[in-house]
Amino acid sequence: MSRWLPSPILSAALLIMWLLLNQSISPGQLLIGVLLAIAAPILSRPLRPFTVVVKKPMVMLRLAGWSLKEIIRSSFNVSRIILFTRHERLNSQFIRIPLDLRDPYGLAVLSCIINSTPGTVWVEIMPDSNDLALHVFDLHDASWWVDMIKTRYEQPLIEIFEQGDP
Template identity: 65%
Template sequence: MTRWLPSPLLSLALLLLWLMLNQTLEPAHLLLGAALAIAAPLLTAPLRPFKARIRRPGAVLRLFCWSFLEIIRSCFNVSRIILFSKADNLNSQFIKIPLSLQDPTGLAVLSCLINCTPGTVWVEILQDTHELSLHVFDLHDENWWIDTIKHRYESPLMTIFEQEVP
């Protein structure tokens, strides 16, 4: 089964996306969508060097909720700063956050979550210390950012993608 469908959920999502984009359930579109849903994961399988395994699906919902709330909160804060604050009061800085997360997929998801949040940019992971270099648009409390990244993002990602959480 995995030989022809290496990613069954991805195939299902592609088929549903194809049908929604075409807004039809005609047999020709079902057949073409199924062919694309089977072919795309097969052709892109060599591009995925390792397979991610979600160990705790319930933690995904908690992570999604925290991320969504943080993105909404940051949208309002950044908009307020841009529209109503003076540039003199802006405290834009780089901070370093020590990371315990080692899983490449978890790090990629963390990067996506941070970069989706207005006012923050993932700069790099420092190889020698395994610290995240993060740019914050208006920094007031560095400890708050470290606590937020470590507890709201990194801890659930470690629960989802790694065996044990320290």
Template identity: 45%
Template sequence: MIKRLLPSPLLTAALIAMWLVLNRSLSPGQIILAVVLGVAAPALLAPLRPARPRIRHPLTLARLILRVGRDVIESNLDVFRTLLASRVRPPHSRFVLVPLQLRDPNALAALAVITTVVPGTVWCELARDGSALLLHAWNVPDEQAFVTHFKQCYELPLMEIFES
């Protein structure tokens, strides 16, 4: 019963605190409103939350985190070099369609975060059936090599972490 009423106690506490801070008032009415909002919102929205992920291969997760960190640094340098040389050689910016085998919602969310963090790539659209992802990439001279790199470095580890 208590888990149904308070599915996310930390979220409830955060909402109550945020409401009181934003309203800058500790009046009884604001406290009651904050508690009602803090309890009701997580309880009503709990069915919309995806299932808790089960990390099956923590070592693969660690390798993925290191890979993303390395790619962030390399992509920053690549964007910088491309900007410096843009008068001589303009970047090959384009939209790239990446076919996906990944289906887990948590893994797709992680892929969206990775795509957003790595400079030079923007997540544009996921196909309704989840079979393809449209990205905009800053500098892609070879589209097939980009797709292969993306799938090998990000999609395959995420499939191993969340789906296998």
């Protein structure tokens, strides 16, 4: 089974996405979607250096919900700042956040969440300390950012990707 379908969830998502994009469930589109859903994960297998074992799907859903809420909230805040705040009053700064998360897929998800949130940019992981360098568009409380990233994003990602790892 894993030889022909190495990532069943990815295959299902590709098939659904194909059918939604084509707005059709005709036999031809279904056949093309199934072929794509089988071929893409097989052909992309060499690009994935590690196998991913996702644990705790409910934690993943909670993280997705919180991330979506934060993205929407930040969109309104950044829009308000751009439209109504004078440039001189902005406090744009870099901050460092110490990370305990080490899993490369967990770090990739954290990067996607941070870069999807308006007003924040993932700059780099500092090689000497595993600190995250983060740029915040209008920083008022650095400790709030550190606490939010550590508790609302990093801890769930550790539960999802690293719980039980040696």
